Amino acid sequence: MDILYLMILCSASLAAVFLIIFIVNAKKGQFEDDESPAVRILFDSGEIKEKENNGNKKDEKEIGENNKIEEKSE
Structure with a gap:
């Protein structure tokens, strides 16, 4: 019983x-932004995206086309 x-x-x-x-x-506000x-x-x-583009060796034309596609999709 004591336990x-x-x-x-x-x-x-x-x-x-x-x-x-x-x-x-x-x-402290830990749970404010849920x-x-x-x-x-x-x-x-x-x-x-900038880090990925700097690591790959693509020419400027290819990188420019990728940015156009990304701008259109946004």
Whole structure:
């Protein structure tokens, strides 16, 4: 029966610790922006495209045509 009291005390203290951590993070604004991480994947980053184009050895005409296609698709 003593172990039951110990387990209840441990679980209640663990729940209190998690509640305190949640409240501290909520006050810091950790959970404010819940929409942009889900939407961010839908938009391409220009920095990644520039790095890919610099690594490939394509002529300027080919790179220019790719940019035209990308501009039309946006």
